[in-house]
Amino acid sequence: MPKNRRFDEAGCLGLGVRHFQAFLIFAGLSVAYSLRVNLSVAIVAMTDKDTNPDFDAYDWNEQTKSLLLSSFFWGYVVTQVPGGALARKFGGKTTLLCGILFCSIFAILTPIFAQIGDWKLVCALRVAQGLSQGMVFPSTHTLLSQWAPIEDRGNFGTYCYSGSQFGTVVMMASSGVIASSALGWPSIFYLSGGVGVVWAIVWFFWGASTPAQCKMISPEEKKFIEQSIGVGHSDEQHxxxxxxxxxxxxxxxxxxxxxxxxxxxxxxxxxxxxxxxxxxxxxxxxxxxxxxxxxxxxxxxxxxxxxxxxxxxxxxxxxxxxxxxxxxxxxxxxxxxxxxxxxxxxxxxxxxxxxxxxxxxxxxxxxxxxxxxxxxxxxxxxxxxxxxxxxxxxxxxxxxxxxxxxxxxxxxxxxxxxxxxxxxxxxxxxxxxxxxxxxxxxxxxxxxxxxxxxxxxxxxxxxxxxxxxxx
Missing domain, CATH: 1.20.1250.20 (MFS general substrate transporter like domains)
Structure with missing residues (x-):
């Protein structure tokens, strides 16, 4: 494409700030999905006294476990549409940050709430996590609309959303080892939530809603992205x-x-x-x-x-x-x-x-x-x-x-x-x-x-x- 050749002459066709933003979003979605599935894999250890006798085991029947596993989606469905509107108004950076940060904090609180209020408080936390994560996908799409050149839109979306599978694989593959270790099943929530907080700090300093708001981007790359998605599009987002x-x-x-x-x-x-x-x-x-x-x-x-x-x-x-x-x-x-x-x-x-x-x-x-x-x-x-x-x-x-x-x-x-x-x-x-x-x-x-x-x-x-x- 002629446009790509001009951009190549500017020395920016390779890896740029837009790819770094895509990597941060990939990492964010990895964290989000690890937080989504952590209970699915931890609940086995939480209800089995033989997994790690040093930690509490809860007497939850199948009905209670099903209720806990579905409660995330009660909140998740509610904030989908408001999440998209909020992402457009305040920028994808802000809503993605809030969604994953709050969900991470709730994950860290899960073992404490389970000890204080049994399954009822855990259920409330999962609903709250669903409410916060309801903003994640709309925020990601809002960010992609600002950062992904038209010709690379599908690839950028694939790279970012592949984080959901990566986070799921890591959580499912490692949770059994973590639960049976000296750290016990509470560490599944502490580790996944802690990584989420670290990601939120990194995203706060280096993430950006648009190329125009990014301090690291070169004028050439910024011009290329804005010309690709439409002149003036970035300026009009808010x-x-x-x-x-x-x-x-x-x-x-x-x-x-x-x-x-x-x-x-x-x-x-x-x-x-x-x-x-x-x-x-x-x-x-x-x-x-x-x-x-x-x-x-x-x-x-x-x-x-x-x-x-x-x-x-x-x-x-x-x-x-x-x-x-x-x-x-x-x-x-x-x-x-x-x-x-x-x-x-x-x-x-x-x-x-x-x-x-x-x-x-x-x-x-x-x-x-x-x-x-x-x-x-x-x-x-x-x-x-x-x-x-x-x-x-x-x-x-x-x-x-x-x-x-x-x-x-x-x-x-x-x-x-x-x-x-x-x-x-x-x-x-x-x-x-x-x-x-x-x-x-x-x-x-x-x-x-x-x-x-x-x-x-x-x-x-x-x-x-x-x-x-x-x-």
């Missing part, structure tokens, strides 16, 4: 404007994006929440107690993020396919390949657990392709309101994440019956099919007309207008 809510919900491309995100979450979270039960009862494999097998699908997804990103870079560099085709191609890979492997998983014989593990790993790993598909499409449609759009779709999608396991409980009355599980896999595959088909047909990468609404009049102008009307 201008007071009326959010075009009605136009959001009357735009076919955005309505399809909501549906695609929702169907994605149905399949993805059905898989990740129910597969351990399926593997234990049908294949007699307790992968929850096996840290390597538990982390394997997430590790595959983390690695595939970089594989797909490299492929995308080659395609973009050689201008092989236009942006709309690229988005739909990668989204189709991320949804329709798992659709096929899920159906295949439903027909695997109960004595072939190795094949089941391979199919499970492929299903989750290939999902990484969606980071170059629908998951960055919010920024394509509206760079100015990317965080708000992400908040809306993620809110709807996480409601589906809550409903999906309930449907599993309704259909699977006998957890040892592979035929009932096959119905669950068919449903998830059907959602993958429909969601991506709609995205392929109706999805768009065109910046929408409502991306640049008229600024609201200033206070002085409103007062002047009122005085004129009085006279």
């Amino acid at each position: 201008a007071p404007v009326r959010t075009p809510w009605v136009k959001f919900f009357t735009t076919p491309a955005f309505l399809v994006l909501i549906l695609t995100h929702s169907t994605h979450n149905w399949g993805f979270w059905t898989l990740l929440t129910e597969i351990p039960t399926y593997m234990k009862n049908v294949f007699h494999m307790d992968i929850k107690s096996n840290a390597v097998l538990s982390a394997l699908p997430y590790l595959a997804m983390f690695l595939m993020c970089f594989v797909f990103s490299s492929i995308s870079s080659v395609l973009n560099r050689n201008q092989c396919i236009p942006l709309p085709v690229s988005r739909k191609l990668f989204n189709s890979i991320g949804h329709w390949v798992p659709m096929v492997t899920l159906i295949a998983l439903g027909y695997v014989s109960s004595d072939d657990s190795t094949l089941a593990i391979v199919l499970l790993t492929v299903t989750v790993g290939i999902n990484a392709s969606t980071y170059l598909g629908f998951q960055v499409n919010h920024i394509d449609l509206s760079p100015n309101f990317a965080g708000v759009l992400m908040g809306i779709t993620n809110c709807a999608a996480n409601i589906m994440s809550i409903i999906a396991p309930l449907i599993v409980g309704f259909i699977v009355t006998d957890e040892h019956d592979p035929d009932q599980w096959r119905i669950i896999f068919f449903i998830a595959s059907g959602f993958y099919l429909i969601g991506n088909l709609l995205f392929v047909i109706f999805g768009s990468t065109e910046v929408q007309p409502w991306n640049d609404p008229q600024p609201l009049p200033s206070k002085e102008k409103r007062n002047s207008t009122q005085l004129e009307s009085q006279h």
Whole structure:
């Protein structure tokens, strides 16, 4: 691209401050997901006296444990849409900082609250953590809309969001060792929360909402980014404007994006929440107690993020396919390949657990392709309101994440019956099919007309207008 060649002549085409910002966001999302899953892995040790007899063990039944594990999402859904609006008003740096810092502090308090108020206070803390993390994804999208050049938008999004898999892998792989050590299960919360506080300090000093607000960036790199995303875009981010809510919900491309995100979450979270039960009862494999097998699908997804990103870079560099085709191609890979492997998983014989593990790993790993598909499409449609759009779709999608396991409980009355599980896999595959088909047909990468609404009049102008009307 000519623009890239000019930038290369300026000596800034390689690693720049924008990549450092992406790394900080990657680290932030790694922390956020380690904080999200720490209870999922710690609760085993918290309720088992044999894991480490030197530390308290709580007599929580399965119903209480399920309540605790789901309570995070009660708060998480609530702050998705407000999180996007706040990120646009105050800047992605501020809202991402607050979201992860508060969540980290709550994590550090978890062992103390468990000792003081048992599961009830822990449940309250998890709701509070969900409320704080509800701002993380909208903030990340807002930051990407400011820092990622259009031609690298998919890659930047992939690099940043791969942090969620990295944090999950590290937490799941290390938690068992930590819980059984002299530090005990409370250290799972202390360590993950402490790392979050350290990240917040680093982000406070070196993070920036926009290139214009960054003191480290060179004039050449700043000019390149702002020209790529649109002249004056960075300066207008915080201008007071009326959010075009009605136009959001009357735009076919955005309505399809909501549906695609929702169907994605149905399949993805059905898989990740129910597969351990399926593997234990049908294949007699307790992968929850096996840290390597538990982390394997997430590790595959983390690695595939970089594989797909490299492929995308080659395609973009050689201008092989236009942006709309690229988005739909990668989204189709991320949804329709798992659709096929899920159906295949439903027909695997109960004595072939190795094949089941391979199919499970492929299903989750290939999902990484969606980071170059629908998951960055919010920024394509509206760079100015990317965080708000992400908040809306993620809110709807996480409601589906809550409903999906309930449907599993309704259909699977006998957890040892592979035929009932096959119905669950068919449903998830059907959602993958429909969601991506709609995205392929109706999805768009065109910046929408409502991306640049008229600024609201200033206070002085409103007062002047009122005085004129009085006279």
